[in-house]
Amino acid sequence: VGTLFGNALTDIAARFSDLFRHLLGGGEARLELLEGDSFWDSGVDIVARPPGKKMQSLAQLSGGEQSLTGISLLFACMEVAAVPLAVLDEVDAALDEYNLLRFAALAREYATRLQLIVMTHRRATMERADVLYGVTMSEPGLSQVVGINLEDWR
Amino acid sequence: VGTLFGNALTDIAARFSDLFRHLLGGGEARLELLEGDSFWDSGVDIVARPPGKKMQSLAQLSGGEQSLTGISLLFACMEVAAVPLAVLDEVDAALDEYNLLRFAALAREYATRLQLIVMTHRRATMERADVLYGVTMSEPGLSQVVGINLEDWR
Amino acid sequence: MYIERLRLKGFKSFGGSHDLPFSPGMTAVVGPNGSGKSNILDALAWVLGEGSPMKLRISRQQELLFQGTAASSAAKECDVILTLRDSDRVSTIRRTFSPDTGSVLFHDGQKIRLQDLDEVKRMLRLGGETFAFIGQGEVAETIRQRPLQRRMRLEVLF
Amino acid sequence: MYIERLRLKGFKSFGGSHDLPFSPGMTAVVGPNGSGKSNILDALAWVLGEGSPMKLRISRQQELLFQGTAASSAAKECDVILTLRDSDRVSTIRRTFSPDTGSVLFHDGQKIRLQDLDEVKRMLRLGGETFAFIGQGEVAETIRQRPLQRRMRLEVLF
Ligand SMILES: Nc1ncnc2c1ncn2[C@@H]1O[C@H](COP(=O)(O)OP(=O)(O)OP(=O)(O)O)[C@@H](O)[C@H]1O
Ligand SMILES: Nc1ncnc2c1ncn2[C@@H]1O[C@H](COP(=O)(O)OP(=O)(O)OP(=O)(O)O)[C@@H](O)[C@H]1O
Ligand SMILES: [Mg+2]
Numbered sequence A, B: 001v002g003t004l005f006g007n008a009l010t011d012i013a014a015r016f017s018d019l020f021r022h023l024l025g026g027g028e029a030r031l032e033l034l035e036g037d038s039f040w041d042s043g044v045d046i047v048a049r050p051p052g053k054k055m056q057s058l059a060q061l062s063g064g065e066q067s068l069t070g071i072s073l074l075f076a077c078m079e080v081a082a083v084p085l086a087v088l089d090e091v092d093a094a095l096d097e098y099n100l101l102r103f104a105a106l107a108r109e110y111a112t113r114l115q116l117i118v119m120t121h122r123r124a125t126m127e128r129a130d131v132l133y134g135v136t137m138s139e140p141g142l143s144q145v146v147g148i149n150l151e152d153w154r
Numbered sequence C, D: 001m002y003i004e005r006l007r008l009k010g011f012k013s014f015g016g017s018h019d020l021p022f023s024p025g026m027t028a029v030v031g032p033n034g035s036g037k038s039n040i041l042d043a044l045a046w047v048l049g050e051g052s053p054m055k056l057r058i059s060r061q062q063e064l065l066f067q068g069t070a071a072s073s074a075a076k077e078c079d080v081i082l083t084l085r086d087s088d089r090v091s092t093i094r095r096t097f098s099p100d101t102g103s104v105l106f107h108d109g110q111k112i113r114l115q116d117l118d119e120v121k122r123m124l125r126l127g128g129e130t131f132a133f134i135g136q137g138e139v140a141e142t143i144r145q146r147p148l149q150r151r152m153r154l155e156v157l158f
């Protein structure tokens, strides 16, 4: 594995593990480099275990747990690779109220380092934005965007 | 096409169109029987047009519009085929507040004819149930179900 | 015809015994992420004959068994019993699994094979039952099927 | 580096002209089902070089053009302009499409080819930009990839 990518992967794995524990309130998450005989059998595997549960396959994670794992990996990669912006379309849809608050707080924190544009129906996420846009249909079939004053709205 | 299925398809198409218009507040939805040369190129096609919009492919429908179209078709088929029960796992996740209320009211209405078991995080859906179960982890990793008294909860 | 109650033992995250009576109308199942709501749908699909690992979200049959926690030991077998009521007639469908015996099905106490279950379900007008089981994230999938696939799923109802 | 503003003309449901300044921090886009929120993500992905019909949720390029409504006529071309700011440096990326001319790209007013865009994006540190575009319903997909696919998506970032 190229050293640049190898080093980066170590950093991503460390951040992924931190963010996973932060979002799920415990447990563990790891990235494992699978070294196959050839380039084609190697890859990056994910191991994720929610708090208090036994080790299991990713398919056994619940819908919300899969979203939180995906969000943790995404933010870890964005941070290590210094990706300057992200556009997230309803990534909070499967979260319960408790995990939604943790996600919204994390997005708020990351928005100080990178630009976040999020489409959402969930109030906790809207409330933490710097700018809020409302999209409506000014006539059926024609989209219109209006800025919403967050002070009025909150 | 066998007459039994042919007749049923006509009934399903009629109900699908009614339910679609009811859930989306207008527009049109049709089922079309594609008759190919052989059995293998025939099939049932869906055409759905939200209110005020032009005819377009299903892929252009938004996430919420796709959910509403899927729900309309499902309820139409259940009614015509007299399917006695349905288990719906977070089918309301992509709906905005307005469409959520229409879905919850529809579910309430259908629950007088068939049994509905719904997993949900949305309050409007919970409030219309006859019985409400809360699933928690009594210790991490061990599920526990408790009946919730709807009167207290409302 | 409706599901009167579901009893689970050692099935996925439901270690120990659980007894869930359902309303003949609408029952809502709520709870935090990862608490076990979709596992209830999996239990209902499995006892009614579902065999696809993907639909059951497992990679080995073993994963149907309660894996245990810090305080509770893992289950050696899992057992799901479904009680169905049709006005005054009551019948039960039961499915058990253990690594030694594999999966075993019963209808009203009589052992049956998987292919017999289809006949039982038709009698109970549950013919298309998995038709109306919509897994998490799958509601839009019903309109993304290819026309032939959609036709075949509909024809099985009649 | 951040997106300072996005201008849309005749793109999908955005008939007429629209001008959206974004916050360098967090911008939330809200609105009813079918109002056009995901179409904004499509515009951002398209102007930054996205070419997959599946990702853009179209079956023909034609479907990028505003189809018109009862009161407004259909657009003959669509035009998306992205203004990017990196402290005091500002640059624009523009993409237009019409059935006659096809899709045309510009960087700071100069016409460029699609393959040149990769170099422009690398200069703006947007190399992995579509890496952090998560479409509706796709957040769990990032963990369902096969290990090799995941490795290749990560390597492109470094
Ligand atoms: N065989 C098993 N033994 C013990 N626990 C299991 C087993 N199989 C799955 N689980 C656990 O069940 C949990 C998932 O449950 P489920 O998918 O039902 O959650 P959910 O309530 O639907 O959550 P969400 O709201 O996120 O969809 C996982 O965290 C997993 O650890
Ligand atoms: N070329 C086009 N011309 C006009 N309208 C279009 C065009 N392409 C798509 N649309 C419309 O855009 C709408 C979908 O918009 P979009 O997917 O952005 O909705 P959304 O706000 O994300 O909704 P949801 O909350 O349900 O996800 C569709 O109803 C479709 O009619
Ligand atoms: Mg679930």
Ligand SMILES: [Mg+2]
Pocket (backbone or CB within 6 Å): A089, B062, B063, B064, D037, D038, D136
């Ligand atoms: Mg959308």
